[in-house]
Amino acid sequence: MTNTGPVNLWTSSEHVSYYLERADSISHRAEGEAALLEFIAPDARRILDLGTGDGRLLALVRQRHPDTAAVALDFSPAMLGAARKRFADDTRVEVVEHNMDNPLPAFGKVDAVISSFAIHHLVHERKRALYAEIFDLLNAGGVFCNLEHVASPTQRLHEEFLHRIGFTVETEDPSNKLLDVETQLGWLREFGFADVDCHWKWRELALLAGVRP
Ligand SMILES: C[S@@+](CC[C@H](N)C(=O)[O-])C[C@H]1O[C@@H](n2cnc3c(N)ncnc32)[C@H](O)[C@@H]1O
Numbered sequence: 001m002t003n004t005g006p007v008n009l010w011t012s013s014e015h016v017s018y019y020l021e022r023a024d025s026i027s028h029r030a031e032g033e034a035a036l037l038e039f040i041a042p043d044a045r046r047i048l049d050l051g052t053g054d055g056r057l058l059a060l061v062r063q064r065h066p067d068t069a070a071v072a073l074d075f076s077p078a079m080l081g082a083a084r085k086r087f088a089d090d091t092r093v094e095v096v097e098h099n100m101d102n103p104l105p106a107f108g109k110v111d112a113v114i115s116s117f118a119i120h121h122l123v124h125e126r127k128r129a130l131y132a133e134i135f136d137l138l139n140a141g142g143v144f145c146n147l148e149h150v151a152s153p154t155q156r157l158h159e160e161f162l163h164r165i166g167f168t169v170e171t172e173d174p175s176n177k178l179l180d181v182e183t184q185l186g187w188l189r190e191f192g193f194a195d196v197d198c199h200w201k202w203r204e205l206a207l208l209a210g211v212r213p
Pocket residue numbers: 008010011019023050051052053054055056057073074075076079098099100101115116117118119121122
């Protein structure tokens with residue numbers, strides 16, 4: 001049977017291995033992660049990580065906020081396996097299988113929703129719907145922090161970015177569905193988020209965040 005849906009290669013274990021082997025070497029990502037950590041409130045108690053991968057971002061957050069409980073969500077068997085391994089001794093992290101192409105399951109409220117380099121794999125319509133679902137999940141004062149791969153304003157800048165991270169238009173991940181920062185910040189404001197901003201950016205890597213009033 002032919003699969004005519006949007007391309008998403010993340011259920012392939014080869015795709016996952018290729019990413020995990022070079023995940024630490026992605027230029028400037030540690031700066032983006034450090035910027036994200038600043039936005040998690042000291043009194044946050046429950047955190048949801050969307051597209052957790054092997055749990056690297058959530059592990060950084062849990063290190064800084066050991067009193068939190070967390071849900072780590074992904075749909076890729078290889079990533080879920082890696083996350084379960086990372087959090088095997090951490091009873092406060094629940095690893096959950098879910099495809100974000102579909103509405104989020106009922107999790108109960110959380111104080112922070114975090115995500116890194118994951119939501120850009122959803123089609124734009126689903127990104128928008130997910131942002132509304134995230135707003136509904138947050139407690140008052142809760143924050144949404146999306147460290148994201150966003151679109152460049154021009155093809156030349158896109159190609160320069162790819163070159164700097166070791167890719168070309170021929171080798172870039174066909175699972176990417178990149179969207180500009182302005183549209184995404186606009187959606188967050190439209191859904192009622194306050195203090196919406198792009199707090200950090202290096203080329204196509206950006207930290208978008210907003211708070212539920
Ligand atoms: C580039 S990796 C990032 C992983 C991790 N957040 C990190 O920063 O290293 C993208 C992640 O998004 C997940 N992902 C992509 N599409 C998804 C979907 N439809 N539902 C759930 N997870 C998805 C992939 O399985 C993968 O773990």
